[in-house]
Amino acid sequence: MQISYFGFYCFKIREQKVSWLTDPASPKIGGLTMPKTEADVVTISESLPQAYDLSRLKNQPFVIDGPGEYEIKGLAIRGFAVNGKFVYLGQLAGFRIVHLGSLVDLEDKILEELDGVDILLLKPDEKSQKMVREIEPAIVIPMAYEESELARFCKEMGVEAEILEKLVINRGELGEETKVVSLQNLCRKT
16 A cells, blocks of 8 residues: 655545545635646535636546545545534555544544554644544544644654655564654645
């Protein structure tokens, strides 16, 4: 499986048969242009149509913009509604992956559903540290952060971030301890 980062809350998660794109940001909002790409599934974590841009996609993906359970090409996704936003739990290639969007606070009921997640995509801050300790993912991948936020988050977590262009991983490579992997932003400024 491979995970690439396109800035803000946008990741592309793919394996041989399917690709999942999260929150493709509009350049109008953040001044970043995502490279042209394809995706089978796109998840949207907030009901802000002006914040997202599907025009950089070369195909017509299946768009998920709310709670429910979905299965597309072997990718199982469950969406949870939280305070008008959406959290997505995806199961792909033997991995359980959670994309939190801009959320940093979850109800206990949802935290229980996310327990034992392999990869957690989140904004690093004080509240998210608590969430990481409760969920205990193998890998945390930060998003939408300033360098100082990431440094403070890693210091409080007692880990150093591994910096990669993209994460390429097999199920057997997950460790026992939670590690933080910071991915290079592949978007260009507009």
